[in-house]
Amino acid sequence: GGPAWQAGVQPGGKVVAVGTLEDDSQLPFSEMQLKIMEAGIESSEAAVPVRLQYGDDTREYQLVTQASPIEPDRRMIGIQSPTGDTLFSELPAMPNSVAADVVTDEDAGAKVVGFDDQTLDASAIMPITPLLSRIHTAPSQPIKLRLVRTDESEHSMTLPPQKAKDFGIQFKIGPIKALMQNGPAEKAGMKVGDQIISVGDDANIDAYQMVLADVQYDEPMNITVQRGEGDSREEVELSLTPQRIEQTMTPVSAFGEMMSVDSLGFAYEPTAVASEVISGTDASAADGNETIQVGDELREIRVQFASAKDRESIEDELSETAMEALTEGWEIGPTQPLGNLMETIQLLPNGTKIIATAIRPPNGTVVEQTLTVRQSDRFWYDRGLNFTPVESIRKADSLGMALALGVSEAKRRMADVGRFLSMLVRGKVKAKFVGGPIRIAQMASHQAEKGLSAQLMFLTMLSMNLAILNFLPIPALDGGHMVFLTAELIRGKKVDEAMEMRLTFVGVLALLALMIFVFTNDILNLL
Incomplete structure (x- = not known):
């Protein structure tokens, strides 16, 4: 549903230019992110030119940045770094998944070289693309994987379908939020704001129904939508023919607020409103106002683990905040x-108890019910394989190249600081983006975890920051002294010492106020 998705950007391309930032050999992902964020802060409506290379084919896009659902002040275009074809060494499979049932310790760090009757192209930017597309578009089909383990031995395994888990409630599908440019939905006449009310003869549509179904590429799909409001409301029947595209990402966005049917080219927001209470589950076990019913809006859930072992089985896979x-x-x-x-x-074991709290319209009655995690009749769009990300490191092969790269990096960081200060003066940057010693320590720690090279790159940015700030024409800083010396050079005599002292004192007070502000800002960001 993001800007790149709407523009029809396909996986496997190499970003070689973003705005004025251009590097045909190796454009760092962090540089791309920074450039996009700067462009979004500068103007939330202006399009950012993005150029991608697909082999010998170059494609140009104009992408308007979009606010992050988690942090509205953070702008993005919806492009993520690629997934590798190697399983993680420490955790090759997620707990309580079908992958965990078939992947052994010997498969940790193994490289996937093929599946079914297809061999992956090791020379591609993202060789794993066909396998990921297969997993996400045919969740009910078993897949035979071929691996090369770390000891160079070959191994085959069958990855069965992953049964989806729920707690007996299905959720209403939300209105259409985005359309893929020239996709089947747009061509068929679907519009943003349309509400899907039936697919074929099925009028009981929920948020997960289409994203968990196998894609039938050769079969047109009839979808009826409701369009407009009040007296202008109408039902429109559309015929969509699924398109064959590579779907390397799950149909649910990274932030979880948007779902897409890529083969049909539309995206929507799932709602927390119950569309069906599945019979035979805890959700339908009792009658009356103490039971969650169709139309109730789920507001909160709390998990009750049956044992410490069940909790520990997923504790390492979730952040402290999620747990x-x-x-x-x-x-x-x-x-x-x-x-x-x-x-x-x-990730939860079957049988885990959940306390669900819902609100019932129109009076806002609070309903609380204990439900049980169970295996449903549907198949999930992920099977639990844990792949490493694709990473590459640029290394200088000579002292001259190292110096050239160092100068280039210093110039970029200096330009970044200059742009930031310019936007700060013009009121484009919010106060929460200004950090002090605590924020610097956090960032330094984060970069140190990535290794010495990342830490040195961070220090380059910090050095440029200090260099520019120190030469701002503020009394008490070197830049202020330069102003006084320049005035002395022009006048041919020293500036009045009393005035210089007063201005320096004002500068010191301003710096102390700034220190108090950034410390307070850092502390508030920690809370």
Whole structure:
């Protein structure tokens, strides 16, 4: 549903230019992110030119940045770094998944070289693309994988379908939020704001129904949507023929707030409103106002682990914040959307108890019910394989190249600081983006975890920052002294010492006020 998705950007391309930043050999992903964020802060409506290379084919896009659902002041275009074809050494498979049932310790760090009757192209930017597309578009089909283990031995395994887990409630599909340019939905006449009310003869549509179904490429799909409001409301029947595209990402966005049917080219927001209470589950076990019913809006869930072992089985896979939300209250909303909740549910053992709290319209009656995680009749779009990300490192092969890269990096960092200060003066940058010693320590620690090279690159940025700030024409800083010396050179005599002292004192007070501000800002960001 993001800007790149809407523009039809396909996986496997290499970003070689973003705005004025251009590097045909190796454009760092962090540089691309920074350039996009700067462009978004400068103007939330202006398009950012992005150029991608697909082999010998170059494609140009004009992408308007989009606010992050988690942090609205953070701008993005919806491009993520690629997934590698090697399984993680420490955790090759997620717990409580079908991958965990078939992947052994000997497969840790193994490289996937093929699946079924297809061999992966090792020379591609992202060789794993066909396999990921197969997993996400045919969740009900078993897949035979071919691996090369770290000891160079070859191994085959069958990855069965992953049964989806839920707690007996299905959720209403939300209105269409985005369309893929020249996709089947746009060509068929679907519009943003349309509400899907039936697919074929099935009028009981929920948010996960289409994203968990196998894609039938050769079969047109009839979708009826409701368009407009009040007296202008109408039902429109559309015929969409699925298109063959590579789907390397899951149909639920990274932030969990958007779902897409890529083969049909539309995206929508799932709602937390119950569209069906599945018979034979805890959700339908009792009658009356104490039971969650169709139309109720789920607001919060709390997980009750049956044992410490069940909790420990997923503790390492979730952040501290996510674990705290599960046990103390996962409030469904922008920061903890339904999509992320349902993905987390897939990690829980069957039989785990969940206390669900819902609101019943129109009076806002609070309903609380204990539900049980169970295996549904549907198949999940992920099977638990854990792949390493694709990374590359630029290394200087001579002292001259190292010096050239160093100068280039210093110039970029100096330009970044200059742009930031310019936007700060013009009121484009919010106060929360200004950090002090605590923020610097956090960033330094984060970069240090990536290795010495990343730490040195961070120090380059910090050095440029200090260099420019120190030469600002503020009394008490070197830049202020340069102003006084320049005035002395022009006048041919020294500046009045009393005035210089007063201005220096004002400068010191301003710096102390700034220090108090950034310290306070850092502390508030920690809370």
